[in-house]
Amino acid sequence: MAPLLGLLLLLGGLLDGAQQDAAAAEIRKEPFVVAGHQAFVIRPPEKKLEPIPWVLYAPTLGSNLPGKSEAWMFKRFLDAGIAIAGVNVGESYGSPAGRKTYTALYEKLVKDEGFDTKVSLLARSRGGLMLYCWAAENPEKIRCITGIYPVCNLASYPGLGRACGAYGMTQGQLAEALAKHNPVDRLAPLAEAGVPIFHIHGDKDNVVPLPANSGLVAERYKAAGGLMELEVASGQGHNMWRGFFESQRLVNFLVSYAADAPYGYVGSWRGHHVGSKKIGTGSIVMVAPSWGLTAAHVATVKARAPKTRNVKVAFGRKVEVQVEQAFIAPKGDLALVRFKRPLKGIQPVGVLSQVLEEKHGAITFTMAGHQGGRHFHPGRRGI
Numbered sequence: 001m002a003p004l005l006g007l008l009l010l011l012g013g014l015l016d017g018a019q020q021d022a023a024a025a026e027i028r029k030e031p032f033v034v035a036g037h038q039a040f041v042i043r044p045p046e047k048k049l050e051p052i053p054w055v056l057y058a059p060t061l062g063s064n065l066p067g068k069s070e071a072w073m074f075k076r077f078l079d080a081g082i083a084i085a086g087v088n089v090g091e092s093y094g095s096p097a098g099r100k101t102y103t104a105l106y107e108k109l110v111k112d113e114g115f116d117t118k119v120s121l122l123a124r125s126r127g128g129l130m131l132y133c134w135a136a137e138n139p140e141k142i143r144c145i146t147g148i149y150p151v152c153n154l155a156s157y158p159g160l161g162r163a164c165g166a167y168g169m170t171q172g173q174l175a176e177a178l179a180k181h182n183p184v185d186r187l188a189p190l191a192e193a194g195v196p197i198f199h200i201h202g203d204k205d206n207v208v209p210l211p212a213n214s215g216l217v218a219e220r221y222k223a224a225g226g227l228m229e230l231e232v233a234s235g236q237g238h239n240m241w242r243g244f245f246e247s248q249r250l251v252n253f254l255v256s257y258a259a260d261a262p263y264g265y266v267g268s269w270r271g272h273h274v275g276s277k278k279i280g281t282g283s284i285v286m287v288a289p290s291w292g293l294t295a296a297h298v299a300t301v302k303a304r305a306p307k308t309r310n311v312k313v314a315f316g317r318k319v320e321v322q323v324e325q326a327f328i329a330p331k332g333d334l335a336l337v338r339f340k341r342p343l344k345g346i347q348p349v350g351v352l353s354q355v356l357e358e359k360h361g362a363i364t365f366t367m368a369g370h371q372g373g374r375h376f377h378p379g380r381r382g383i
Contacts, residue, residue, distance in 0.1 A: 027074055035104035039087035041113070042074065048081030051116040053143075053258040054109065056102070058127030060086035065124070069245040073122075080255045082120075085109060093126070093154065093163040094133030094181065102134040106141065118143040120258040123150040125208060125238070126157070132183035139193035144257035147199040148244045149208050152183040156212040184216050191226030194270065194312075198229045198253040200244055202236030227270065227281060229253065265349040267315040269294055269323075271302060284313055285349050289342035292323075299326040299335035313339065315346055 029040040040060065044052075055077055059065050066074070066086065074084055087105045092098025109115040120143045123131040128150025135142050151157045155178065164174040167181065179185040190197075201214040210232065218230040231249060233241065269282040282298035292313060302309045303326035311323035322340045329335060 027071055027078075034087060034108050035101050037087050037089060037101050039105055040085065041109065042078065042084040044078045044081045044083055046081065049259055051110075051114050052083050053081065054083040054085055054115045054119055055122050055254065055258065056106075056119045056131065057084055057086040057122045057124075058089075058130040059124065060088045061090075062088070069240060069242075070124075072246045073251055076251045077255065077258075080259050082255065082258050083115065085115075089130060091126075091166060092130055093158060093166045094129035094183065095166040095168075097166075098130055099134045099137060102130070103138070106138075116143075116258075117141065120254050121145045122254065123147040125149055126151045128152050128213070129154065129183060132186070133181060135195070136183065136186035136189055139189040139195060142190065142193070142195045144254060145190070145195060145197045146250050146254050147197075147201075147214065148247075148250070149201045149205055149238055150199060150214065151208050152213045152217050154178065154182050157208050184213075184220060187217065187221050187226065188224055191221055191224035194227070196227045196229075196253075196257060197221060198231070198250055200231040200233060200247050200250055202233040202238065202241070202244075204235055204237040207238035264315055264346045267292070267313050267319075269298055269311065269313055271298070271309050271311040271323075284337070286315065286343065286346060287336075287351055288348050289344070289346075290339050292337045292339065294335050294337060296328050296333045296335045299337055300328060302326040302337070303328050303335065311337075313337075315343065319343055319346060 027042055029042055031038065031040050033039065038060075057066055057070070066084075077084060085105065087101055089098035089101045092101075106119065110117055118141055121131045121135060123145070125148070128147055129152070131145070132150070132152060135145060154160060154163050154174075160171045160174050160178070164171045167174055169177070174181070197217070199214040199217070201208075201210045203210050214230055218228050221228045229249075231247070233243060236243070265286040267284045267286065269284045271281070282295055284292040284294040286292050302311055302323060306325060312320055313323055314320045321343055324338050324340045326335050326337045
């Protein structure tokens with residue numbers, strides 16, 4: 001039985017590899033040069049949105065990164081109408097020279113190719129240094145940040161002794177200027193701009209330790225009032241585990257912020273406590289141009305003490321509005337909220353005109369939520 005089991009495992013691995021090869025074969029990179037550096041763009045097969053939503057990926061190193069492992073995610077981005085781009089900045093470790101090249105790429109794609117003025121970031125490993133350092137100086141250009149065990153702390157990896165050369169400094173000089181360059185020390189502008197973050201990181205990562213990188217980002221970002229989700233991969237290190245590269249939560253998160261969802265009436269709720277850095281989040285559904293429906297436990301403070309909570313509701317990529325007032329339902333975990341202005345261009349969800357009863361039989365419905373980014377599950381049936 002043992003040889004048979006080994007053969008089955010080998011065949012399973014070969015099939016997995018074949019599936020990755022097939023997915024990678026569908027990815028068509030268009031190479032070009034920007035600011036003297038090799039770059040690429042992958043365009044979606046169909047232009048679904050204008051301007052074109054896009055993902056900036058790092059690191060881009062030769063022909064290996066991005067590689068076959070990213071193909072599963074990339075295909076889902078492309079199917080959602082999202083383009084993917086990257087540029088080889090070498091081992092920049094987030095240096096000013098590397099940031100300058102990212103700016104050149106951004107300007108070319110936005111001005112010449114009609115790409116969205118706000119980009120979503122996908123950082124793998126040391127790509128975290130590259131993209132976070134650029135994002136900290138360009139928070140108004142960022143829709144969201146996602147990361148697969150991203151490096152966020154120069155002192156953790158690669159260490160100041162290795163990184164200082166890319167910065168044109170000695171180790172001592174970089175240590176003195178570290179707060180001006182280290183991602184974990186530069187999160188405030190991103191939090192102030194309301195940039196949402198999602199990381200997946202293994203708790204056995206000895207190369208890019210979780211506590212000093214994604215863990216520290218989560219702690220500091222939330223303290224600064226930012227919205228971040230951290231998925232800890234139990235028992236995983238800095239490796240090629242498929243769960244890192246086939247994370248549906250990561251895909252849902254990025255797509256929900258990068259591209260308008262097909263169900264535009266589902267939005268996200270961000271309630272800031274006045275005078276503190278605490279924040280509450282949740283989902284909301286538009287039921288009329290000036291009204292939304294959300295959970296009572298999300299809206300209770302706004303209803304009872306409206307002046308203590310500033311609430312912003314976001315629908316899709318461009319529509320944001322402040323909540324003026326909230327009304328708690330006498331029964332159930334429901335609240336009705338009134339926006340400060342009516343919203344245009346979004347079709348509210350249809351509201352039932354009658355109470356459903358057993359005689360109506362099974363119904364088909366769409367389940368929507370905001371955990372891991374706005375996501376939608378149409379065609380569900382229930383009674």
